[in-house]
Structure formats: structure tokens, C-alpha cells
Amino acid sequence: MKYISLLGATGSIGTQTLDIINEHPTEFQLVAMSVGQNIERARKIITQFQPELVSVANKEDAEELRQEFPKMNFSFGHEGLVEVATYPKATTLVNAVIGSVGLFPTLEAIKAKKTICIANKETLVTAGHLVMDAARKNNVAFLPVDSEHSAIFQALQGEKVKNIEKLIITASGGSFRDKTRAELNNVTVSEALNHPNWSMGAKITIDSATMMNKGLEVIEAHWLFNIPYEKIDVLLHKESIIHSMVEFHDSSVIAQLGTPDMRVPIQYALTYPDRIPLKTAAKLNLAEIGQLHFQKMDLERYRCLRFAIEAGKVGGTMPTVLNAANEIAVQAFLDGKITFLEIEDLIEKALEAHSSVKNPDLDIIQGVDLETRAVVRSLIS
Ligand SMILES: NC(=O)C1=CN([C@@H]2O[C@H](COP(=O)(O)OP(=O)(O)OC[C@H]3O[C@@H](n4cnc5c(N)ncnc54)[C@H](OP(=O)(O)O)[C@@H]3O)[C@@H](O)[C@H]2O)C=CC1
Ligand SMILES: CC(=O)[C@@H](O)[C@H](O)COP(=O)(O)O
Numbered sequence: 534m535k536y537i538s539l540l541g542a543t544g545s546i547g548t549q550t551l552d553i554i555n556e557h558p559t560e561f562q563l564v565a566m567s568v569g570q571n572i573e574r575a576r577k578i579i580t581q582f583q584p585e586l587v588s589v590a591n592k593e594d595a596e597e598l599r600q601e602f603p604k605m606n607f608s609f610g611h612e613g614l615v616e617v618a619t620y621p622k623a624t625t626l627v628n629a630v631i632g633s634v635g636l637f638p639t640l641e642a643i644k645a646k647k648t649i650c651i652a653n654k655e656t657l658v659t660a661g662h663l664v665m666d667a668a669r670k671n672n673v674a675f676l677p678v679d680s681e682h683s684a685i686f687q688a689l690q691g692e693k694v695k696n697i698e699k700l701i702i703t704a705s706g707g708s709f710r711d712k713t714r715a716e717l718n719n720v721t722v723s724e725a726l727n728h729p730n731w732s733m734g735a736k737i738t739i740d741s742a743t744m745m746n747k748g749l750e751v752i753e754a755h756w757l758f759n760i761p762y763e764k765i766d767v768l769l770h771k772e773s774i775i776h777s778m779v780e781f782h783d784s785s786v787i788a789q790l791g792t793p794d795m796r797v798p799i800q801y802a803l804t805y806p807d808r809i810p811l812k813t814a815a816k817l818n819l820a821e822i823g824q825l826h827f828q829k830m831d832l833e834r835y836r837c838l839r840f841a842i843e844a845g846k847v848g849g850t851m852p853t854v855l856n857a858a859n860e861i862a863v864q865a866f867l868d869g870k871i872t873f874l875e876i877e878d879l880i881e882k883a884l885e886a887h888s889s890v891k892n893p894d895l896d897i898i899q900g901v902d903l904e905t906r907a908v909v910r911s912l913i914s
């Protein structure tokens with residue numbers, strides 16, 4: 534039995550993680566979880582899974598739930614996230630929270646020697662050097678959940694990192710992949726949220742549309758696999774069937790394929806190095822699909838991808854700024870305060886205004902993260 538703590542239980546990845554736990558009750562048990570504001574959904578999860586500890590974003594919600602479920606432990610805020618991430622009975626943390634709020638709980642879970650299944654890519658973008666260094670020093674398994682990184686991780690099983698020629702991360706192109714830049718001027722929030730292949734949370738769906746998601750994934754891959762940026766390519770592949778590939782020195786390419794279903798990489802991270810059946814996942818039928826398409830990535834069309842690669846190469850606190858600016862700008866777009874193309878303008882301004890600090894410690898990272906959010910908010914207002 535694996536005892537799971539889950540950050541972000543009410544979200545898209547959180548819900549699919551619960552599906553897996555539900556399908557395999559003899560393999561997994563949910564012992565601790567966090568939610569944000571969605572208390573209605575939290576009530577249902579508590580009733581179904583009976584976790585021992587639940588953390589919510591707000592104190593008032595924690596108090597209300599404590600009255601309703603007197604035998605359960607409740608916590609709240611940032612401390613609550615850490616309590617869930619380090620819950621003593623849990624052996625494995627699934628970090629499915631959104632944003633750099635996931636960084637500190639991840640570091641604490643690593644110190645508490647939990648196996649980490651990481652979906653929360655913003656944590657790696659914000660402070661990948663601190664996270665991977667802590668994982669190495671504490672000798673904990675740090676397993677990718679993001680579909681592309683799971684694909685690369687699977688392609689690398691039994692391989693030597695020294696033999697890698699390059700990583701090839703595939704990109705669907707997101708909701709606006711068939712639009713020109715000129716056509717992006719008047720796009721709406723609901724159009725942007727209409728991803729062609731994946732049903733995901735709002736923030737990552739917008740990131741897919743701006744191609745920032747792929748930029749974050751390039752930085753994520755750099756840290757997870759310890760590969761220089763020059764050896765990471767992005768390839769447009771509109772079907773999202775090949776989840777990513779690794780090319781080796783001998784010109785051999787290993788790809789991982791499957792129908793677009795996040796439960797597959799989530800479950801792989803939970804069962805690694807084993808595999809167990811996933812009855813509810815659709816089988817891949819290539820004969821039915823017929824053909825797959827590939828296209829070179831245009832960094833002028835997708836400026837956010839260029840910003841991310843450049844920020845990653847500069848390193849230090851530059852990716853922290855990229856991520857924080859993006860989080861604020863995407864939320865402002867979702868709230869109807871800015872247009873779609875203003876997302877990238879704000880990120881560009883934040884990056885241009887920043888002088889990167891080399892080898893930043895956690896205090897510096899947290900300071901830069903907060904400062905960037907304030908700068909971008911003031912640009913918006
Ligand atoms: N969705 C997907 O298919 C994929 C997602 N990812 C990554 O996984 C992560 C999660 O994405 P996704 O599931 O789509 O996101 P969602 O928006 O669907 O879910 C986010 C979760 O985080 C909680 N949350 C949000 N803000 C806070 C906060 N300040 N404090 C505590 N909890 C908070 C939400 O709680 P509540 O709703 O209760 O407020 C919710 O449980 C992201 O980093 C994303 O990039 C990676 C690959 C695929
Ligand atoms: C499912 C997943 O891993 C997402 O990160 C996905 O990659 C988004 O699709 P895009 O390729 O459009 O960014």
C-alpha cells in the first residue's frame with residue numbers, strides 16, 4: 534500500500550489522481566490532501582476518501598469543515614500545504630497545486646524524504662536548482678507527472694544520460710494554433726480556454742495557448758534531466774499522440790505514445806518502476822488515427838516560448854521572474870483585465886526590467902517572486 538498526500542486535490546490533476554486511487558484501493562490510500570477555495574468539492578472528496586488531514590486556503594473554511602467532520606484534522610494556508618506535503622504517514626507526495634505556491638511545500642517534503650510526483654511545473658521553473666539539489670542530497674525519487682516529461686523519463690529507462698543527443702518536446706499548439714499573430718488581437722477568454730486535445734485547469738490551458746506552457750516545460754526538462762538548453766528542442770505535433778521523444782548519439786529516437794489522458798503519466802509516477810492496468814484509459818489505435826503531423830516551431834509566432842528559453846539560458850532569478858510575471862498576467866487575462874497579447878507584453882517588460890541574480894537561495898527567490906508580482910500588477914493597473 535502506498536500512502537499518498539495530494540496537494541491540489543480539487544484541480545484537474547488532483548481529480549485524476551483521485552480517479553486512480555479510487556480504481557486501485559488495494560494499491561493506494563489518500564491520507565492527506567489540500568484544496569484551495571472549492572469547499573463543495575472538498576466535502577465530496579472527504580466523504581469518499583476519508584483522508585486524515587485536509588488543508589484549505591482559508592481559516593474560515595477550515596473552521597467550518599472542522600464542525601462538519603469532527604473526527605478529521607484540518608489546517609489552512611501555507612502552513613497547511615506544508616503539513617500535507619510532510620504528513621508523517623504519507624510515503625508519496627503528488628504535487629498538483631498550481632503556481633509557485635508549491636515550491637516551499639515541495640522542499641519541505643523532500644527534506645521529509647517523501648517520494649515526489651511533480652505535476653506543479655511552476656515550482657521547477659521558479660527554483661529548479663534548489664529543488665533538484667535538495668532531491669539529490671536527500672536521495673528522494675523525483676518523478677515527473679507532466680505528460681512530456683513522463684514520456685522522456687520513460688524513453689530514458691535503461692539509457693545513459695551521456696548518450697542523449699537531444700530531447701524533443703512535442704507541443705499541440707494550443708487553442709490558437711491555426712491563427713496568425715494578427716488574428717490573436719481579438720480572441721476571447723472562452724476561445725483561449727478551448728484546448729483542442731486536453732481538458733485541463735484554466736491557467737495551464739492559457740499557457741498552452743500562449744505557448745508559455747512549452748517554455749515552462751523546456752525549463753522543467755532542463756532541471757529534471759540535467760540537460761543543457763541547447764539539447765532541448767520543441768516540435769509542433771497537433772495530435773498530442775507522441776508525448777515527447779529522446780534522440781540518442783547513434784541517431785536512434787525513442788518516443789512514448791498514447792491517447793491524451795493525464796491519468797497514464799500520473800499513474801506511471803505512482804507505480805514507477807512498475808506498471809499496473811488502467812482500465813478506464815482509452816487504447817491507442819494508430820490505424821484509426823491514420824496520420825500524425827509535425828511542424829517546426831516558430832519562435833516569432835510564439836514569443837512566450839522564446840522568452841522562456843532565453844530566461845532559462847540566463848538562469849539565476851530570470852526564470853523566477855518569467856514564471857511570476859506569467860502567473861499574474863494569465864490571471865489578469867482570465868479576469869478580463871488585459872487582452873491575450875498583453876500577456877506576453879507584460880512578461881517581456883518584467884524580464885527586461887530584471888537583472889538576474891546568480892545562484893539565488895530561497896530567500897532571494899521568494900523576494901524576486903513577490904517583487905515581480907507587484908511590478909506586473911502595477912503595470913496592469
Ligand atoms: N491539468 C493538466 O492536465 C496538467 C497540469 N499540469 C500542471 O499541474 C499543475 C496543476 O494543474 P491543474 O490541475 O490543471 O490546475 P487546476 O487549476 O485545475 O487545479 C489547481 C489546484 O490547486 C489549488 N490551488 C490553487 N491556488 C492555490 C493556492 N494559492 N493555495 C492552495 N491551493 C491552491 C486549487 O484549489 P481550488 O480549486 O480548490 O481553489 C486546485 O486544487 C500545474 O502546475 C500545471 O501546470 C501539468 C500537466 C498537465
Ligand atoms: C497534458 C500536458 O502535459 C499539458 O502540459 C499539455 O502538454 C498541454 O498541451 P500543449 O502541448 O498544448 O501545451
Ligand SMILES: [Mn+2]
Nearest residue numbers: 679680681750
Ligand atoms: Mn505538459
